[in-house]
Amino acid sequence: MKSLTSGWYEHLVRPLLFRMDPEAAHHFALRLLHAAPSIAGGRALLRSFAPAPRPLTIFGLNFPNPIGLAAGFDKNGVAIPAWEALGFGFVEIGTVTAQPQPGNPRPRIFRYPKQEALINRLGFNNDGADAVAQRLRKLRQGPLRPSIPIGVNLGKSKVTPLEEAAADYLYSFRQLHPVADYIVLNVSSPNTPGLRTLQEHDALIALLRVITDENARLPAARPILLKIAPDLSDEALAEIVAAGEEFGLAGLIATNTTLDHSAVAGEGDQSGGLSGDPLRQRSTDVVRFLRSRTHLPIIGAGGIGDQESAQEKLQAGAQLIQVYTAYIYRGPSLLREIIAGAS
Numbered sequence: 284m285k286s287l288t289s290g291w292y293e294h295l296v297r298p299l300l301f302r303m304d305p306e307a308a309h310h311f312a313l314r315l316l317h318a319a320p321s322i323a324g325g326r327a328l329l330r331s332f333a334p335a336p337r338p339l340t341i342f343g344l345n346f347p348n349p350i351g352l353a354a355g356f357d358k359n360g361v362a363i364p365a366w367e368a369l370g371f372g373f374v375e376i377g378t379v380t381a382q383p384q385p386g387n388p389r390p391r392i393f394r395y396p397k398q399e400a401l402i403n404r405l406g407f408n409n410d411g412a413d414a415v416a417q418r419l420r421k422l423r424q425g426p427l428r429p430s431i432p433i434g435v436n437l438g439k440s441k442v443t444p445l446e447e448a449a450a451d452y453l454y455s456f457r458q459l460h461p462v463a464d465y466i467v468l469n470v471s472s473p474n475t476p477g478l479r480t481l482q483e484h485d486a487l488i489a490l491l492r493v494i495t496d497e498n499a500r501l502p503a504a505r506p507i508l509l510k511i512a513p514d515l516s517d518e519a520l521a522e523i524v525a526a527g528e529e530f531g532l533a534g535l536i537a538t539n540t541t542l543d544h545s546a547v548a549g550e551g552d553q554s555g556g557l558s559g560d561p562l563r564q565r566s567t568d569v570v571r572f573l574r575s576r577t578h579l580p581i582i583g584a585g586g587i588g589d590q591e592s593a594q595e596k597l598q599a600g601a602q603l604i605q606v607y608t609a610y611i612y613r614g615p616s617l618l619r620e621i622i623a624g625a626s
Contacts, residue, residue, distance in 0.1 A: 292614030305392035305401075316362035320427055326368045332615035333370030334622035341580050341602050342506040342533040344432045344464055348372035349597070350618050353584050353605035354436035354467065354510070358409045360418055364427040370618045374429070375605065376415070377436030378469050381454040383411030384441055387474065393553045398546055399588060399612045400562075404555030406474045407438045412455040419462035435463040436510065438472060445477050448486070449493040456494055466505050468494065471512035471539035473556045479512055484522050491530040506533030513538035513565045513585065517572060524576045534580035536605070537573055538566040541585075559608035562586045567599050574600025588613060593621040 300308040319325035337348040351373040352366050360376040367374070386408025393402045409415065415435070422428060437459070443451040456466060468490065470481035480486060491509075498504045509532055511523055527535060540556025543565070547557065563586025570583045583601030587593050588609030596604050610617055 292616065293612075296614065297612070301394065301396070304390070305394055306389065309392065313357065313362055316365035320364040320368060326364070329365055329368035329615075330370070332619065333368065334619040337372075337622055339602070342465065344373075344506065346372040346432060346603065348618075348622055349603045350593075350621055351375055351434075351582070351603060351605040352610070353607040354378055354434075354469065355403070355405070356607050356610070359415055360422070360433075360435075363422060363429050363433060367429050367431050369615050371431065373432040373434065373464075373603070375434035375436050375467060376419075377409065377467070378407045378438040378472065379409050379412050379415045379435060379455055379459065380407050380438050380440040381412050381451045382440040382442065383414065384408060391555070393551070393555070395547050395550055395559070396612070397550070398559060398561050399609065400547060400557060400559030401608050401611070402544070402547070402553045402555045402557050403540070404474045404553070406441065407472065412437075412458040416458040416462055419459070423462060432464040433462075434465040434467055434508075435459045436467040436469050438469045439475060439478055439481070441475055445480065445486070448481055449490045452490060453493050453497060456497060460498075460501060460505055463505060465508060465533065466494075466498075467508045467510050467536060469510045469539070471510050473512070473540060473542050482511060482515065482519065482523065484526070487523065487526050491526060491532070495530045495532075508532060508534045508536055508582070510536040510539055511569070513541045513562060513569055514543065515569075520569065520572055521576055524573060524579070527579055528577060532579060534582060535573055535577075536582040536584060537569040537601075538562070538585050541565060558585065559612070560586050560588055560592075563588075563592055563595070567595050570596055570601050571599040587621075588617070590621055590623070 387406035546561030566585025583596030584605040
């Protein structure tokens, strides 16, 4: 059931934002959120939406509550203080690649309001590992340094051949390791050609070996997680679990966006990854399957838009959850609503 307090956003703010091109609206919102914590009264206003604490500790990190901002919303980490003030228990920035890249041609984000869904084919547009690492380093040394865990989601640069993927991830890992609380290896976006083949056994083993060996050599190892696609067979999921346990991963994130667009058929379908409510059931099924095969921590993502869908992920076996698309449709009251119904 949707909270009545979300009405101001859904009936006033969202219609204004939805008059804009989706990507233009997204960058407009990020600019506001970047500026708000430095404006008199800005942080207090943002904090008025924060939910009550529900602290927990997972893979050695302390989370004030189990709700995180999924990767893709704040790719370059420009609004972290605002996300913390709004009440997120953790923030995952990225996807970050070794080289800066513009992403795919526009338009590349498409709204489906009836389904509370999005399709995106952004293609890892980001400032690159060096610039993002510098930004995070400056933030951690400044007055608005975060007190919540900050994860960094890493992907492959589009120009890097698949056979050189491990070295590409390794470069980003080395740059961002010192300023991240945890690292995510994204091998599941549908918008970088060939990326999902890195989920296949031999390629995945090669990537995990390179990154975990480097992590073990560093003075302060970071929790490493793997983000997987919802479009995998049970057999493929089982192989990923086995690889994750073999290499001592800290956890799994289930799931990325889906290539199954049946929920928006006839609605002006676009190429790219579908997120939002249509992904809810499949992502929950993947969480449930993973939990049946492993004790590794799981972050559930996909179709979380209210108390019921959040509880569904947690009951399926997720310890943490992430939101993205529903935040666009529901606004900042969403977190308080989810925490109020959490058990």
